[in-house]
Amino acid sequence: xxxxxxxxxxxxxxxxLPRIIARRQEQAGAHDKTPRPRPQAIxxxxxxxxxxxxKAGVKDITMDIYPRSVTAIIGPSGxxxxxxxxxxxxxxxxxxxxxxxxxxxxxxQDVYDKRVNLVNLRxxxxxxxxxxxxFPKSIFDNVAYGPKLQGVKNKSELQQIVEESLKAxxxxxxxxxxxxxxxxxxxxxxxxxxxxxxxxxTKPQILLMDEPCSALDPVATGRIEDxxxxxxxxxxxxxxxxxxxxAARVSDMAAFFCLGELIEYxxxxxxxxxxxxxxxxxxxxxxxx
Amino acid sequence: xxxxNSTLTLKRTAGTFRPLALTxxxxxxxxxxxxxxxxxxxxxxxxxxxxxxxxxxxVIRESVGFLQTESLWGYLSKTGWYPQAEPAKFGSVAIxxxxxxxxxASLAFAVPIGILAAAFLSxxxxxxxxAVVKPVIELLAAIPSVAYGFFAVLILAPFLQKKxxxxxxxxxxxxxxxLAVMALPTIISVAEDSISAxxxxxxEASYSLGATRMETMFKVVIPAAHSGIIAAVVLGMMRxxxxxxxxWMASGNAAQIPHPWWDISQSVRTMTATIAGEMGETPxxxxxxxxxxxxxxxxxxxxxxxNIVSEYFLSRAKKATGRA
Numbered sequence: 001x002x003x004x005x006x007x008x009x010x011x012x013x014x015x016x017l018p019r020i021i022a023r024r025q026e027q028a029g030a031h032d033k034t035p036r037p038r039p040q041a042i043x044x045x046x047x048x049x050x051x052x053x054x055k056a057g058v059k060d061i062t063m064d065i066y067p068r069s070v071t072a073i074i075g076p077s078g079x080x081x082x083x084x085x086x087x088x089x090x091x092x093x094x095x096x097x098x099x100x101x102x103x104x105x106x107x108x109q110d111v112y113d114k115r116v117n118l119v120n121l122r123x124x125x126x127x128x129x130x131x132x133x134x135f136p137k138s139i140f141d142n143v144a145y146g147p148k149l150q151g152v153k154n155k156s157e158l159q160q161i162v163e164e165s166l167k168a169x170x171x172x173x174x175x176x177x178x179x180x181x182x183x184x185x186x187x188x189x190x191x192x193x194x195x196x197x198x199x200x201x202t203k204p205q206i207l208l209m210d211e212p213c214s215a216l217d218p219v220a221t222g223r224i225e226d227x228x229x230x231x232x233x234x235x236x237x238x239x240x241x242x243x244x245x246x247a248a249r250v251s252d253m254a255a256f257f258c259l260g261e262l263i264e265y266x267x268x269x270x271x272x273x274x275x276x277x278x279x280x281x282x283x284x285x286x287x288x289x
Numbered sequence: 290x291x292x293x294n295s296t297l298t299l300k301r302t303a304g305t306f307r308p309l310a311l312t313x314x315x316x317x318x319x320x321x322x323x324x325x326x327x328x329x330x331x332x333x334x335x336x337x338x339x340x341x342x343x344x345x346x347x348v349i350r351e352s353v354g355f356l357q358t359e360s361l362w363g364y365l366s367k368t369g370w371y372p373q374a375e376p377a378k379f380g381s382v383a384i385x386x387x388x389x390x391x392x393x394a395s396l397a398f399a400v401p402i403g404i405l406a407a408a409f410l411s412x413x414x415x416x417x418x419x420a421v422v423k424p425v426i427e428l429l430a431a432i433p434s435v436a437y438g439f440f441a442v443l444i445l446a447p448f449l450q451k452k453x454x455x456x457x458x459x460x461x462x463x464x465x466x467x468l469a470v471m472a473l474p475t476i477i478s479v480a481e482d483s484i485s486a487x488x489x490x491x492x493e494a495s496y497s498l499g500a501t502r503m504e505t506m507f508k509v510v511i512p513a514a515h516s517g518i519i520a521a522v523v524l525g526m527m528r529x530x531x532x533x534x535x536x537w538m539a540s541g542n543a544a545q546i547p548h549p550w551w552d553i554s555q556s557v558r559t560m561t562a563t564i565a566g567e568m569g570e571t572p573x574x575x576x577x578x579x580x581x582x583x584x585x586x587x588x589x590x591x592x593x594x595x596n597i598v599s600e601y602f603l604s605r606a607k608k609a610t611g612r613a
Contacts, residue, residue, distance in 0.1 A: 091497060094489075096415065123499035133490035136513050145508070146498040195494070202498055 017284070020248045021273050042067040042206065042236050043088060047102035050087050052095060057083035059260045060102065065253070067205075070228060070237045072251030072268065074244060076283070080260040081240045085208050087111075088238065089125040090118060106206070123150065125206045126199030131215050132191035134183035134198070139166075139175050142183050142194055146202035161201050169197035170227055189220025196227065200235075207231065209239040213246065225250050244284060248272050256280045348585045355379075355579030364583060370544045372567065372577040379580040383544045385587065387557035390546075391461055391536060392529045394553060395468035399529075400522055402469070403476030407521075408506050410477070411485040412492075423481065430474040438538035441467045446539070455554040457541055462553040464540035468532055472525035479524055483517020483606045484510060517606035523599035527592055530561075537562035560584050 041064030050057045058080035065071045073081045086092045087104055090111055100112040111121055123146065134142050143162040144152075152158055162179070166172040171193040175186070183194055192212060199207060209228075213221040228237055228250045241247050247254055247268065254271040256263045256279070264271065264280045275281045311319070355364070359379055367380025406426070410419050445466065446458025455462075491513055495505040511518065541556025544563070548555075564581050571578045 089497060091493060094493070094496065119499045119501065122497055127493075127497035129490065129493060129497075131490060133494045135491060135494065135509055145495070145500075149498065149500050149504060198494075198498065 016245060017248055017272055020245065021269050024248070024269060039066055039068075041065060042107060043238070044105045044108075045084075045103070046105075048084075048087070048104040049101040050083055050092060051099045051101070053097045056260050057092075058087070058257075058262075061262045063255055063262055063265045065236065065238060067236045068232060068234070069252040070232050070239060070250050071253045071255065072247035073238065073240045073255045073257060074242075074247050074283070075257035075263075077242075079257040081257050082210050083260075084257065085210055085238060085240050086127075088206070088208055089122050089127055090116075091127065093118075119149075123202040124204050125208060126202060126204035127208045128192070128195050128199055128210065128212045130211045132188055132195055134191050134194050136182065136184055138180050139183050139186075139194060140179040143198050143201045146198065150202065165197040165201040166194075168200050168231070169193045170223065170230075171197055187220070189216050189223060192216060192220065192224060193227065196224075196231075200231075204235065206236045206238065209237065211240055211242060214242065221246070244272075256283060258283070345589065348582055348589060352579060352582035352586045354574065355576060355583045358576050359580070361583075364580070368546065370563075372571075372580065377576060379576070381560075381580075381584060381587075383546050384558055384560055384563050384584070386546050387461075387540070387544070388530060388559040388561070388588075390557055391464045391468060391540060391559060392526060394461060394465035395472060395529045396522065396526060398465060398469035399472045399476055399525055403473050403521065403525065404480055404511065404518060406473075406477045407480035407484055407518075408511065410481050412502065412506060412510065423478070426477050427474050429470065434471065434532060434534040435538075437467050437471060438535045441535060441539035449554075453554065457556060459539050459541040459556065460554050461540060461547060461557045464536045464557070464559075465553065467535050467539055468529040471532060471535065472528045475528050476521045476525040479521035479603075480514070480518045483514045483521070486517070486606075487514055514606070516602045520599045520602035520606060523595055523602065527595045527599070530595070531588070531592055533561040533565050537565055542566065560588050564588075 043065035045061050045063050045065075048061045049059050061084055073085060075081050083092065087100065088106065088111070092098050103110050104112060106121065106125060109116065135145065137145075140162055143165050144158045147158060147161050152161065163172060166175065171190060174190060175181075175194075178185075183191060186194065192215075196207075196212075213224050216224065225246060228239065231237060232252075239247075239250065251268045253265070254268040255265040256271060256275075256277075258279055264275055264277045266276070270276075271280060272284050275284060281287075355361075364379055364381055365385075366382065367378070368382045369378040369380045370384060371378040410423060414422070441463050442459065445463050448458070449455055449460070449463055450458035487510060491509055492505055495509045500508070536559045540559060540562060542558045542562055543556035544558045545555070547553070547557060564584055567577070568581055571581060
């Protein structure tokens with residue numbers, strides 16, 4: 001999506017943004033101005049920068065992500081949202097000549113430390129991608145892939161994990177009789193929920209979602225958003241999204257990125273109703289993209 | 290620029306069109322040229338198809354004579370191949386078995402090496418190294434087979450004889466090793482194409498679930514690319530089964546089935562080597578001559594069906610990557 005079309009989309013959705021915010025504030029019973037004490041951060045970024053060769057993907061990001069909440073990262077295209085998200089589980093390692101500076105800690109451990117256990121990191125920090133990317137295997141094998149890597153061999157234990165994960169991703173009822181069927185036979189929305197189930201099966205603490213609904217129709221998007229609302233009771237969710245309405249609907253905290261920098265990070269209602277930076281205001285009101 | 294434009298407008302008075310309709314002679318000329326061109330190009334495109342058709346026709350016609358004096362069943366079920374004896378015996382089982390034997394043995398070497406090399410090239414080495422190594426591997430296919438044959442006879446055969454104490458160095462093992470080397474470029478190249486065509490999505494999914502490179506390669510990438518890999522193996526098989534010069538020089542040319550069957554140090558003879566070796570000294574229109582053509586038919590049928598199989602898997606591989 002180009003910055004321009006992102007702006008257009010944002011502008012179209014603006015009419016309903018204040019309503020969404022107001023409704024969420026009512027739900028939270030929160031018009032109180034006093035900020036509640038925040039829990040200990042689970043992801044902690046301090047002056048974190050990531051370079052592709054000489055080009056900075058993100059620059060000097062300092063922000064804390066809190067457990068059992070949904071943190072949305074918004075901003076125009078090419079602003080480093082996905083780069084930052086993929087830095088948390090080090091998926092950027094696959095790109096040659098990547099270099100990190102500063103500190104990015106998950107649960108107190110700097111993930112760019114040489115001694116970090118990448119396998120454990122990625123099982124603690126699951127990921128859902130932009131395009132549904134199930135393996136060309138059966139539903140069961142897709143979900144059981146992660147647990148099997150962890151060494152779970154017992155059939156009934158696997159069966160149980162698969163069932164739990166599919167239930168958590170609200171897919172179980174639709175596929176319970178088709179567990180042996182190829183994942184590719186299902187719809188895009190079902191495939192994306194399968195990918196969420198697959199990520200949940202490794203029992204992560206954190207779930208990263210990189211524009212998980214951008215390839216889906218509105219109905220499927222709605223289901224994924226409901227699902228995110230349910231999942232945040234147990235997981236920490238970080239979601240990158242182009243869709244500002246979606247950010248307003250699902251997130252508790254929102255970070256606005258622009259040109260690789262973190263412009264503003266605050267509660268979602270503050271970002272959307274009363275941002276402190278001009279750039280943020282311009283972006284969320286659709287004046288610039 | 291400006292000036293050129295103005296002269297153009299000066300020459301052509303505004304409001305006059307170039308004639309938009311063809312004159313009858315222009316029309317006829319265009320018609321003839323277009324159709325003539327199509328016909329010529331069509332003929333050229335057809336030559337290879339016609340050639341294949343004629344080859345089939347010729348080989349089959351020449352082999353039919355065999356059926357007038359001998360039985361096809363005897364040909365396919367008996368082992369003795371004594372074309373010069375009185376009466377001559379044409380039992381081709383040992384020779385067909387020899388072909389299949391060296392092909393299977395060469396694939397046993399070439400397939401694991403080829404798939405691992407393809408995986409290594411596509412996922413492990415940097416792009417720059419791959420850009421050098423892959424053409425070099427493909428260069429292996431450009432070495433004339435007689436050069437491989439020389440290597441087999443002069444270097445590999447004495448080496449095998451000395452190292453393992455085989456009675457002869459030109460045997461099934463020697464031929465299989467050389468055939469494996471010859472099949473490798475095809476296998477590596479086609480398998481590498483299908484593995485790297487898979488794209489990033491599946492690999493990322495696997496890495497994000499905590500899989501290592503090795504696990505990703507063996508549990509996700511290779512299974513997902515299986516159609517292309519099977520096609521690669523079948524293409525390598527065609528190369529091995531149709532190869533003549535190397536097996537002729539390296540296999541020892543004894544028309545026998547190794548006994549016990551797993552003793553790869555014995556000499557064998559293949560269909561291709563039999564045809565190449567005996568055709569030159571066989572008088573036309575004798576039963577020996579027909580028998581050799583019958584062998585050619587068998588070989589054609591074999592490679593033709595392998596070709597169809599590989600086409601099938603290649604098209605499946607294309608569909609699979611097109612979808613993902």
